[in-house]
Amino acid sequence: MPARPSSLVPDFIYGTAWKEDRTAALTELALRVGFRGIDTANQRRHYFEAGVGQGLAAAYRPGLVTRDDLFLQTKFTYQPGQDHRLPYDPAAPLSTQVAQSMASSLDHLATDHLDSYVLHGPSSNHDWTDSDAEVWEAMRKERDAGRTRVLGVSNVSLRHLQQMAAARAELPAFVQNRCYARLGWDRAVRSFCRDHKIVYQGFSLLTANQEVLQHPLIANLTSASLAASANTTPAQVVFSFARSIGILPLTGTSNAEHMKQDLAARNLTLPPEAVQAIESVAG
Numbered sequence: 001m002p003a004r005p006s007s008l009v010p011d012f013i014y015g016t017a018w019k020e021d022r023t024a025a026l027t028e029l030a031l032r033v034g035f036r037g038i039d040t041a042n043q044r045r046h047y048f049e050a051g052v053g054q055g056l057a058a059a060y061r062p063g064l065v066t067r068d069d070l071f072l073q074t075k076f077t078y079q080p081g082q083d084h085r086l087p088y089d090p091a092a093p094l095s096t097q098v099a100q101s102m103a104s105s106l107d108h109l110a111t112d113h114l115d116s117y118v119l120h121g122p123s124s125n126h127d128w129t130d131s132d133a134e135v136w137e138a139m140r141k142e143r144d145a146g147r148t149r150v151l152g153v154s155n156v157s158l159r160h161l162q163q164m165a166a167a168r169a170e171l172p173a174f175v176q177n178r179c180y181a182r183l184g185w186d187r188a189v190r191s192f193c194r195d196h197k198i199v200y201q202g203f204s205l206l207t208a209n210q211e212v213l214q215h216p217l218i219a220n221l222t223s224a225s226l227a228a229s230a231n232t233t234p235a236q237v238v239f240s241f242a243r244s245i246g247i248l249p250l251t252g253t254s255n256a257e258h259m260k261q262d263l264a265a266r267n268l269t270l271p272p273e274a275v276q277a278i279e280s281v282a283g
Contacts (some may be wrong), residue, residue, distance in 0.1 A: 010037030027055025041075035044085035075120035098138035117148035121155035
């Protein structure tokens, strides 16, 4: 039976998109602050995966962490999602591109295995295609060869997941989606994940939901009487809420104080009525 997420899965993941030449320093900082899950992608257009590897190396050298302490997740990205700096031969079959991208990722991150390897979005916004099936099978081979522990899919719809299930494809261990409050915090996909024991990773919890951060309900929850902390921030409320409804949150902040605050949200427990109110506030 394929491996499923285990106790190694962190309760917060640091996302490294859009960091460019600050990637190495911010990855190291995130580890120093206390993050043990790192998310990246072999997609130079939005990520600098080799910079993540440099940040990891900087944390390894003084013994701050070891590879075994960490959850490392990266992605295979189709050519339309890339720029000219491709991690594979664009003329090669998709299965070869997956193998080449994986080899490149392992080199960038100076490791012999990943903890999670994610398809960075299906090839079509509407359907799970033959191309996706080919890539998914190639990713399964990488997993079976020991180069990753589990597999995931990002930027995926309920329809994609239902089509995977209908085709009797192996379902992912992780789904990673941008999470909009106005769409019910991706309720339908979260429900599918819950039913199939898939861990749902939510990104852009803050940037995609600015209206929620400014909502009076959130302001009320940052008061000492409800949140049990006079210093609770709106971001902490959102992250605590996310965890309460089964979302494994990602944050990509580049601010050290915000990193600490985000991690501290793990100690914040919202009352059930607050969770229910936030879930329906914009959904």
